[in-house]
Every structure is written in C-alpha cells, then in structure tokens.
Amino acid sequence: MDEGSGGPRRRQDTRGEDRQRPDRSGRSATRPSERGRTGDPARLAAYTVMRRVADGGYANLELPHELRRRRLRGRDAAFATEMTYGATRLRGVYDAIIEIAADRPIARIDGGVLDTLRLGAHQLLGMRVPVHAAADTTVALARQVNGAGAAGLVNAVMRRISERDLDAWLEAITPTDGEVTNRLAARHSHPEWIAKALRQALLGHGASDKVTIDADLDRLLAIDNVPAEVNLVARPGLVTVDDLVGEGAIVHPHVATAALLPGGDPGALAAVRDGRAAVQDAGSQVVALTLAAAPIESGSQHERWLDLCAGPGGKAGLLAALAIERGADLVANEITPHRAELVAQTLGAAMDRAAKSDSKIEVRTGDGREIGEDEPAAYDRILIDAPCTGLGALRRRPEARWRRTPGDLAALGVLQRELLGSALDALAPGGVAVYATCSPHLAETTFVVGDVLKKRPDIEQVDARPVVEAVTFGWAGTMGSGPAVQLWPHVHGTDGMFLAVLRKRA
Numbered sequence: 001m002d003e004g005s006g007g008p009r010r011r012q013d014t015r016g017e018d019r020q021r022p023d024r025s026g027r028s029a030t031r032p033s034e035r036g037r038t039g040d041p042a043r044l045a046a047y048t049v050m051r052r053v054a055d056g057g058y059a060n061l062e063l064p065h066e067l068r069r070r071r072l073r074g075r076d077a078a079f080a081t082e083m084t085y086g087a088t089r090l091r092g093v094y095d096a097i098i099e100i101a102a103d104r105p106i107a108r109i110d111g112g113v114l115d116t117l118r119l120g121a122h123q124l125l126g127m128r129v130p131v132h133a134a135a136d137t138t139v140a141l142a143r144q145v146n147g148a149g150a151a152g153l154v155n156a157v158m159r160r161i162s163e164r165d166l167d168a169w170l171e172a173i174t175p176t177d178g179e180v181t182n183r184l185a186a187r188h189s190h191p192e193w194i195a196k197a198l199r200q201a202l203l204g205h206g207a208s209d210k211v212t213i214d215a216d217l218d219r220l221l222a223i224d225n226v227p228a229e230v231n232l233v234a235r236p237g238l239v240t241v242d243d244l245v246g247e248g249a250i251v252h253p254h255v256a257t258a259a260l261l262p263g264g265d266p267g268a269l270a271a272v273r274d275g276r277a278a279v280q281d282a283g284s285q286v287v288a289l290t291l292a293a294a295p296i297e298s299g300s301q302h303e304r305w306l307d308l309c310a311g312p313g314g315k316a317g318l319l320a321a322l323a324i325e326r327g328a329d330l331v332a333n334e335i336t337p338h339r340a341e342l343v344a345q346t347l348g349a350a351m352d353r354a355a356k357s358d359s360k361i362e363v364r365t366g367d368g369r370e371i372g373e374d375e376p377a378a379y380d381r382i383l384i385d386a387p388c389t390g391l392g393a394l395r396r397r398p399e400a401r402w403r404r405t406p407g408d409l410a411a412l413g414v415l416q417r418e419l420l421g422s423a424l425d426a427l428a429p430g431g432v433a434v435y436a437t438c439s440p441h442l443a444e445t446t447f448v449v450g451d452v453l454k455k456r457p458d459i460e461q462v463d464a465r466p467v468v469e470a471v472t473f474g475w476a477g478t479m480g481s482g483p484a485v486q487l488w489p490h491v492h493g494t495d496g497m498f499l500a501v502l503r504k505r506a
C-alpha cells in the first residue's frame, strides 16, 4: 500500500483513486458525511488486532491470523503490521496527544474509538501517510466500526492532531520539570516504572555511569520503538551460515551461527521451512552457545545437557544441534503441554539427525522445580531460561510494556529462584549452569543469582565475559562489569539477554 511504503507522498487513496487535495492546513476538505463509508482491509485488520489485544490477546499471534483471514499480503500486510505494532508501541505518546486533541481524559473515550484514534495518530505522526488519506480513512473506519456518532469526534481529533508535527507534539506532551527518566519515558512511550527499572539496570550491570546514563537510557528506550532486524540461526550440522547467505541472508558481524535477513519472508527459505534454520535473536543464540562453550570439570565422557524451561524451543533447537555435534544428550523440558509440543516440532530436524548418531534428544513435559529432586547431579550442562517480564525484548512484543506491572516481579522472582535452585541440584559436580532472562531488570537477574548463591556454597559464579567473548566477535569490552553478561539492544543490536554462568564445585 502506497502510504506505508515510505516513498514520496501521493495524492491517491488506498484504492489508488485521486482524492481531493488537502487545504493548506493539511486538513481534508472532504466533509465526514461525504467520505468513504467503510474502512479498507488493512486498517480493519489493524483495528481488529488492537481490539483483541485490548481483550488480552497478543499482537504477534493475532496479526498473522487476521492477515490470513483478510488475504492481506505484501505491502498491504506490511502496512497493517506497521500500523498495529506502531500504534501499540507508541500508545503512551499517542494517548497523551489524543487527550489534548480531544480535550478530555483518555478514560472518557470509548476503548474502540481510542484504538481507531491511535491508528489514525500513528498514520499521521509515525508513518508517511498523507494527512487527507489518514484522516479520511480513519473517519471511514470509525464510521464502520465505532458508529456514525463516533466518526464526528474522530474527524475533529484527527484535524487537531494534524495541526502539529511529531516534534511539536513531543514538546507538548513531555513534562518540563521532574526527573529526566520520566521525561524520557513520556517521549519514548514507556511506563515510568519500566524506564526507571531500565535506568537502574544500565547502572547495575555496569553498562552506564553517572555521566552516560541519560544518553544511554535515551538510546535504549528509543530502540524499543524500532522493529528488530530479522535474525536467523543456522543450526550447526544441519545448515551453514553460507547456505543462508546463498538464500539472500547476510553474515552476522558478531555471532558465528547468526545471519541477518534484510527483507522478505523467512518462511520462504527452504532451510527455515524444514527446521535446519530458524528465526532467532542473535542474543538468544549467544546464550545457547555460551552454555555449550563454558569449560566443565565433570569428567563425563558422554555429557548430558538439560534445557529446563525449553518452550517454545528456540534455544533448545540450537542446543540440540550443538549437542549432536559433541556427542551429548539433550533433555528439553517444558511445563506447558502445548509449548512442549512446539519444542518437539522445533527439534524435529535435530531428532532425525540424532537417530543416526550417538546422541539422544528428548522432549519432556514437566515442572522444572521438581527435576533437582528427581534427578540429582544428573546433568553436565543446564540452561535455565527463566520465565521473566521480557523487559529486554519490548521491541518484539508491542503490548508487553502496557501489560506488565511491577507486581509481576514478585511472583516471577519466587519461580526464578525455585527453578534455579532445582537446576543447581540437578547439576553434576564440575558441571555448568547458565541462568538467563530476556530482561535486564535487576530483580530478575543479579538479585536472583545473588540470593540463590548465598545459600549454595557448592556453587561458584564464573566470569561469563571471556566465555561470551569466545563465542562472539568484537564484543570485548562491551559486556559490563561482570561476572554476569548483559546484552543490550542499543549496544549489541540483540534483545536484552542476561546470562550468568555458574559452576558446581567438583
């Protein structure tokens, strides 16, 4: 669709028909009653997904379903995706703008109308949609999905929003006094508690100091609003990065198993379709590579590896390939049956290969908190990729920042400590465990490891930095104050993965 293409502005509507020119204020000269009476499929899809998200759905699951249902492909699908993800990520900014433009608190605007306005605001301020096209189509959408009465309000608010550009609006909504963190939170559309937690994490992991912290937080929050590049993993022994390059990918500059896909559908690659490769963040790959590379002293001839929290199986996919190369066994455990099923699907290609090798790859459904008691000292390498708030992967999950609350940390903290404790019980003397989260929050990372280790004289924390350096290129000196490693979207281009390497004394 033209509006979403980022190309020169055109005076055509979504069907490619000429429309009336906007007047010099940029407003549409067409009266609401004269405009198209229905929304177009891409905007309807975006609106439907926004509503499902408001009811508790996940944009990354709802959107593909809606695109398929409405047979949206190519540029139309890209346009619907950008509208949905952008309007959801930038909800904090847009709600503050809508409140001013509508001259009423957000709480007094119907949820459906608000979603229509968020989509309209994103087209006006976050995408290169011409003012008249954004206004006309948003009013048409409102008439169809919110009713004729709402269309008048939507028309008035869209006109008010179109009177200023994004920079002017950001000036208007950013508090001029108070803490820098709150100003950055407002400007970059994050809840204040998350901006504060990320600030503490940048300082706590040694990525920033008092001088750099404001600029670093600014960059980190800004990058949360930019879609992540598509990273692929070439599962060793199944496919090579060179093979993926032959299919249009680009070599990742820092991680040997990773490739970047500059455009197009990853599912179009044969290697992705048959499970030899997959879409996987390079930081997640580093976690699996680190577990496989950490020196152990367990003395096992035939190593046993455990992925304690494996669903949906991204890291298990890479671990399985590495385990087969090394002649090791892997148990991939997951508590939720349907996620365990996803792990089994992910491991399909590796299991076929394992059948012809000395390795055994097994998927189990079970509570990771019980494995330590059931199988004490049984594993040489264990990954605990713990359930967490996901604050390091906000760019991937557009609604997550609005759904998470500080209250989540308490329940997750208990589970994280129990899972780590159980894993350490299941670890053989001399074996190595990697505790990982896709959150840099100190309460889910450093504090969990610190608390558990206080009661575990049998465990020592190893400096993870040289191990990570050994499996990456060019990241020396970027991994903070140790002994754990925290990767950052604004430094490493990865999700904000935390990893601590722990060894059981032999």
Ligand SMILES: C[S@@+](CC[C@H](N)C(=O)[O-])C[C@H]1O[C@@H](n2cnc3c(N)ncnc32)[C@H](O)[C@@H]1O
Residues within 6 Å of the ligand: 284, 308, 309, 310, 311, 312, 313, 314, 315, 316, 333, 334, 335, 336, 339, 366, 367, 368, 369, 385, 386, 387, 388
């Ligand atoms: C961060 S995700 C793991 C992601 C996975 N390692 C990957 O790379 O695809 C955490 C997983 O832990 C699972 N989980 C939660 N509680 C668990 C428990 N008590 N035992 C085992 N798995 C658990 C969740 O269902 C979720 O699938």
